[in-house]
Amino acid sequence: MKLALASITLTAMLAVPFAAQAQAQFAKPEDAVKYRQAAFTLLGAHTGRVGAVVKGERPYDKAAVEADVAVMEMVAKLPWTAFPQGSEAANSKAKPEIWKEQDKFMAAADKMQGEIGKLSTAAKSGDLNAIKTAFGAVGQSCKACHDNYRNK
Template sequence: MKNLALLRRLVPATLIAGLLVSAGAQAQFRKVDDAVEYRKAALHLMGAHFGRIGAVVKGDKPYDKAAVEADVAVIEMMSKLPWPAFIPNSAGGHSKAKPEIWSQQAEFKTATEKMEGEVAKLSAAAKSGDLAAIKVSFGSTGQSCKSCHDNFRNR
């Protein structure tokens, strides 16, 4: 219960901070490595929280509506953060980004918007408390992530 109360205070504050940071993200990256690390961190956190929901969907962890909602809230906030950090000339080095991100910007933007839309649906399913709907939406969200990884991320 303590963790849930803390999370309820933390998520809105983090969301506000995240939105402020993402708005000026491109301007704040003086070095390419900073942009790469920023987007990797946001994507890593999304993946970690997505994995927690995956354990519930697979039945490896008991369903806890509040915990799933909290994980989805983090994913939803993080899903908007990485994109401004895909600045020009930030492929290579420690990045797994394919050059197609920059040569196919319209397709990349479409893929990111699709993922954000699927995350919004997952959020609605989580808020409903309907585990069957969560499972369906989790699968669709995962497919949108996989599609982007297949097309725009090196292994």
């Protein structure tokens, strides 16, 4: 498990510098949409795993929760460069408010990343109650962004 966590950490360190360059890499708006949807799908999968532990649907395994949260923390940094102008018309659930309210949208992204950072601290502590509290705050930050910037 330590090897897996080290691998995730290395991947995160290597991926973050490229996230800022991602916007320039989209030849077509559809490419940006695919990129951000892939990031959100991966984020959702790992959030769901932690959520299952928080709800008592899966047994608590500290190492597994830490690994899932580490992936969440890394992936949460990726999708934001994939909202270039012109990608609002592509096959996406993104609301036009994203491009009209860029500052608010990015503030919501920063808030979510901050809450995931707190969840990471809680996961490392091994305190399941702290994990539950931090996970609730992550969920609220995700919901707020979905409510404001995502079509159903």
